Amino acid sequence: MTHVPDPFKEAREKGPVLNAEIQGKTIPMILGLRDVRKAAKDWETYSSDAPRRVPIPSEEDVRSVRQYPLEVDPPDHKAYRKLVEPFFNRPKLPEVQEQIDTLISRLLTAALEKDEVEIVREFAIPLQSHALTYLLNVDEKEAELWISWGIHVFKEGDGEQKGSFMENYCREMFKKAETHPGDDFFSALNQAKFKDRKLTMEERLGYANIAFAGGRDTIINTIENIIAYFAENPKALDCMNAHPEAIHPAAEEFFRFYMPLTHIGRVCPHNTNLHGTEVEAGERISLCWAAANRDPEFFKDPDEVQLDRKPNPHVSFGFGAHNCLGAHHARVIMRSLIRQLSQNVSKIQIREEVDLIETEADFSRKVGYELLRVSFTPR
Amino acid sequence: MKGESPGGSSARILKWGYFAEISLESVKLVSDLAILSEDFTNTGEYTLVFSQPSTLRNMAKITFKQIDGSSRTVEAGDGTLMELALDNGIDGIEGNCGGVCSCSTCHVYIPQEWMDRVGPATNIEQDTLEFSENAKSSSRLSCQIEVSDALNGLVVEVAPHE
Numbered sequence A: 001m002t003h004v005p006d007p008f009k010e011a012r013e014k015g016p017v018l019n020a021e022i023q024g025k026t027i028p029m030i031l032g033l034r035d036v037r038k039a040a041k042d043w044e045t046y047s048s049d050a051p052r053r054v055p056i057p058s059e060e061d062v063r064s065v066r067q068y069p070l071e072v073d074p075p076d077h078k079a080y081r082k083l084v085e086p087f088f089n090r091p092k093l094p095e096v097q098e099q100i101d102t103l104i105s106r107l108l109t110a111a112l113e114k115d116e117v118e119i120v121r122e123f124a125i126p127l128q129s130h131a132l133t134y135l136l137n138v139d140e141k142e143a144e145l146w147i148s149w150g151i152h153v154f155k156e157g158d159g160e161q162k163g164s165f166m167e168n169y170c171r172e173m174f175k176k177a178e179t180h181p182g183d184d185f186f187s188a189l190n191q192a193k194f195k196d197r198k199l200t201m202e203e204r205l206g207y208a209n210i211a212f213a214g215g216r217d218t219i220i221n222t223i224e225n226i227i228a229y230f231a232e233n234p235k236a237l238d239c240m241n242a243h244p245e246a247i248h249p250a251a252e253e254f255f256r257f258y259m260p261l262t263h264i265g266r267v268c269p270h271n272t273n274l275h276g277t278e279v280e281a282g283e284r285i286s287l288c289w290a291a292a293n294r295d296p297e298f299f300k301d302p303d304e305v306q307l308d309r310k311p312n313p314h315v316s317f318g319f320g321a322h323n324c325l326g327a328h329h330a331r332v333i334m335r336s337l338i339r340q341l342s343q344n345v346s347k348i349q350i351r352e353e354v355d356l357i358e359t360e361a362d363f364s365r366k367v368g369y370e371l372l373r374v375s376f377t378p379r
Numbered sequence B: 001m002k003g004e005s006p007g008g009s010s011a012r013i014l015k016w017g018y019f020a021e022i023s024l025e026s027v028k029l030v031s032d033l034a035i036l037s038e039d040f041t042n043t044g045e046y047t048l049v050f051s052q053p054s055t056l057r058n059m060a061k062i063t064f065k066q067i068d069g070s071s072r073t074v075e076a077g078d079g080t081l082m083e084l085a086l087d088n089g090i091d092g093i094e095g096n097c098g099g100v101c102s103c104s105t106c107h108v109y110i111p112q113e114w115m116d117r118v119g120p121a122t123n124i125e126q127d128t129l130e131f132s133e134n135a136k137s138s139s140r141l142s143c144q145i146e147v148s149d150a151l152n153g154l155v156v157e158v159a160p161h162e
């Protein structure tokens, strides 16, 4: 079923905050769009200066480093962010967009030649991994190893072991780039200066960590959800084919509706009253992007996919200083995917599906698929 | 099926999913000319509102006053004012959030005499503008403004960056 219900509907009707039990603690989740946006801007009250504790659940067991620039507050945040911006802007270049088009075309052609394709392993993960090599400007061969890391580096299988494997891999990549510098992400970070000093290895690993972990399941799940949506709504494929100008708004609606990242944390440095809930200094709150994206005050019929929804002020890429650096990359991939699917595929049939569900004590939410076996019919 | 007389100015397809009962041919046939109204969801009926086919439409000319004082006049096709600016490399319009009303890097000022025709900002747009230091009563986010013939001759001023 591609029609993902909103697990926060009832809670949102009751009030602005859902007190959820997560990892044995109560985390107040902010649910409304306006409130989430306000809190995301107010870094003095809701801080990101919390190594390994910005994601919810926290990642203290699965990584040793602070992620940059995610886990830093302004004003330093700006300088940290600037160092990697040129890489995250690469998807704006026509030649990088062409690389992504070619990659998707290759994967889709292979998929059309087969009777059945398992989208997660044979399509989404390879697509995400290869596309990331273009963003980081590294040899495309590196993708082969990354593919073996699965849907989520930390959450799938033995996260602790995989997390440290990934850190070691990145450490090696920085060392290699030290002896053979190039135009790649690792070399650039080796040379980068933060306030007139070089970055420490810790910091460099922190940048690499989020590039690999943060941009992974989000992209993979979105690809799966888009393919499953078109499988269940074949006319939408025809319409996208007839109306390529509708691809951009459609991509935004997929980002809104299937938001793969339910929420993210902030730490309150001071005792804070959050709409009546007392938060003690040092404790966390959640900005619930997924709930904000279904706020009926701003989205008419929020539980419906409306591919031409306008305005569509979703917060799938966050809001404020930390807004997603990978958004350009994500958009280029999804727009190309929608365009190429609509041009080359007339029908998608689901043969077997296993949902990937995120479960906490107070809510559970479908974010993607563990397995999605489909057949494509060429147009 | 209900028909409405020609004259509507926008051609927009609502709710892709509801084409189920119409053959693809007819969708293609009407797609340039028609909107399927939301009635279709409730009543199963749909309304055709004819617009001018895009080829017959006069292209609106829109002028951007850039931050350095220079002006650029460009011809508008479909889409939003922000997309128009990006397509034409207008200085100072970045459209970082992709047009979802959350970054303010497409902030413009609309001359008083055009405010009525351009229309007011929605609540969420006003909220976004509130975070912007350079917001004035004439502020709009250009990603929330659809280009149309009605805007022919509009001159907008690109707002300075924060």
Ligand code: HEM
Pocket: A040, A048, A054, A068, A069, A070, A071, A081, A132, A135, A210, A211, A212, A214, A215, A216, A218, A219, A222, A259, A260, A261, A264, A289, A315, A316, A317, A318, A319, A321, A322, A323, A324, A325, A326, A327, A329, A330
């Ligand atoms: C559909 C895909 C994606 C979604 C939904 C998504 C979502 C988000 C969100 C909500 C934030 C804000 C976090 C906060 O406020 O604390 C964020 C930040 C970030 N994302 Fe993404 N992301 C996606 C893809 C990517 C990709 C592909 C990459 C990298 C390759 C990436 C890298 C980052 C980085 C580095 C930040 C931190 C920015 C900062 O702190 O200034 N993201 N993302």
Ligand code: FES
Pocket: B082, B094, B095, B096, B097, B098, B099, B100, B101, B102, B103, B104, B105, B106, B107, B141, B142, B143, B144
């Ligand atoms: S493009 Fe971001 S607010 Fe308009």
